[in-house]
Structures are given as structure tokens and as C-alpha cells.
Amino acid sequence: MKFNDKIPIYYQIKQYIYREIIINNLQPGQKVPAVRQLAVTLTVNANTIQRALRELINEKVLISRRGKGNFVTTDAETLTNLKRNVVEDQVSNLYDQLAALKITPDEMLKYLNNYINSRKEVHHD
Incomplete structure (x- = not known):
């Protein structure tokens, strides 16, 4: 590691x-x-x-x-909360980085949706 x-x-x-x-x-x-x-x-x-x-x-x-x-x-609730907290931490970091670039929340969503769609096409998810 x-x-x-x-x-x-x-x-x-x-x-x-x-x-x-x-x-x-x-x-x-x-x-x-x-x-x-x-x-x-x-x-x-x-x-x-x-x-x-x-x-x-x-x-x-x-x-x-x-x-x-x-x-x-x-404990299923503990495991669900763990996943949610880890994901929220990652999203928070991404949000802060994009906000520092003066990207609006609406623009963030647009960029994220475009990115996800392009990944789906590449990986055929």
C-alpha cells in the first residue's frame, strides 16, 4: 500500500x-x-x-x-452507514475541489452526468 x-x-x-x-x-x-x-x-x-x-x-x-x-x-445498519459516510466523504472532496474552480452545483451535476454516461458507453454497463 x-x-x-x-x-x-x-x-x-x-x-x-x-x-x-x-x-x-x-x-x-x-x-x-x-x-x-x-x-x-x-x-x-x-x-x-x-x-x-x-x-x-x-x-x-x-x-x-x-x-x-x-x-x-x-450489523446491516452499521455497514449501510459506513458505505454512506465513505461515499459522502468522497463526494464532499469532489464538491470542494469543483467549487474552488467556481463551478456551480448545477454545472457539477451536468459534468458528473456527462462523465457517468461516457463511462457507461466505454464499459457497456
Whole structure:
């Protein structure tokens, strides 16, 4: 995983795990790899992984089972909220970038619709 030096690594790891959950690489109820395994895979300090996991547990995205490890929540509402929050964060960033270019909300929608339609044509979705 390539990290952005301007964003805390633990936060980027959280975002990575969110993505893995949203795209179902980590499914509800599935055990998350151990701290040491994640540290090796992502080439980061185990303490950094532990901080990210602790926050995910506090957010109830992960459930910790003593002696067994950490598991993705099976709570549908939590998973729905997770996806919504991640998407809203991405849309917020896009909105801010386009607003800085003095693009109006109506123009943003037009550009986004045009872009989506052009992608559909290319990918035959």
C-alpha cells in the first residue's frame, strides 16, 4: 500500500479497511487478519495497525472477540452507514475541489452526468 505523507497512516489504514468491507473483500462476520499480519502486509508498525483497529472497534465497524480476533460487524445498519459516510466523504472532496474552480452545483451535476454516461458507453454497463 502506498501512503500519502500528508495524511496520518492509521487513518489511511482505516480507509483501506472501509474499502475492503464495502467491496466485500472483507465480508460481514469475517475475521480480519491479525495485527502482525496486517503490519507485514501493509509494511507499517504494528502499533499503527492497532490504533486503526481500535478506532474501527470504537466505531463498531469491527467487533473484537477476546482470544479470537477482530471480526467485521454483521450489523446491516452499521455497514449501510459506513458505505454512506465513505461515499459522502468522497463526494464532499469532489464538491470542494469543483467549487474552488467556481463551478456551480448545477454545472457539477451536468459534468458528473456527462462523465457517468461516457463511462457507461466505454464499459457497456
